[in-house]
Amino acid sequence: MAKMTxxxxxxxxxxxxxxxxxxxxxxxxxxxIIGMGTCGIAAGAKDSLDAFxxxxxxxxxxxxxxxxxxxxxxxxxxxxxxxxxxxxxxxxYGNVDAETARNIxxxxxxxxxxxxxxxxxxxxxxxxxE
Numbered sequence: 391m392a393k394m395t396x397x398x399x400x401x402x403x404x405x406x407x408x409x410x411x412x413x414x415x416x417x418x419x420x421x422x423i424i425g426m427g428t429c430g431i432a433a434g435a436k437d438s439l440d441a442f443x444x445x446x447x448x449x450x451x452x453x454x455x456x457x458x459x460x461x462x463x464x465x466x467x468x469x470x471x472x473x474x475x476x477x478x479x480x481x482x483y484g485n486v487d488a489e490t491a492r493n494i495x496x497x498x499x500x501x502x503x504x505x506x507x508x509x510x511x512x513x514x515x516x517x518x519x520e
Contacts, residue, residue, distance in 0.1 A: 409443065420454040420499055424486075425470040427461030433468035434487060441488035442471075445495040454499060467510050473498055484510035 394402070424430070424439050439456070446454050462470045467484025473494060474480045481504060483494060490508055497503050 408447075418453050418455040419476050420451075421472075421474040422454060422456045422494075422499075423459050423472040423474075424456070425460070425462040425464075425468065425472075426458040429461055429465040430468045430470060435469035437488045438469045438471065438486045438491045441491035442495060445492045449495065449500065451495070451499065464510055470510070475499060475502065478502060478504075482510050483508040 422442055424435055424442070426435050426439070439458070442456055446456070459472075462472070462482065464470045464482070464484055469484075469486045471483045471486045471491070471494065472480065473483065475498060478498070481498070483490070483505065485508055486494070490505070494505055494508075497505050
């Protein structure tokens with residue numbers, strides 16, 4: 391591995407700190423939760439995660455936290471993402487590729503409109519055995 395200069399180390403530290411700050415929930419009222427189980431990762435959830443983080447950064451949105459979770463139980467529509475925005479219904483999106491992730495930030499988070507063609511939901515409580 392090549393040696394890094396002090397300036398490169400500082401830049402890397404600040405970049406990683408910014409990434410960690412996006413996962414901090416204090417003072418943030420919008421939550422984006424990405425399914426990163428093996429099924430989600432295999433379907434491209436890492437690209438979706440990167441797109442969410444990039445679009446949030448581009449739009450300088452500071453009230454959003456991005457978190458990861460395991461499988462959401464909707465493997466047939468992976469990658470899946472749950473979005474929680476105040477005064478809107480909690481929404482689960484399926485088939486979320488990088489472009490859809492960017493669209494969710496622009497339309498749902500900023501525009502307060504659902505991205506209808508990607509809305510999915512958990513199975514009804516009455517058909518799930520606990």
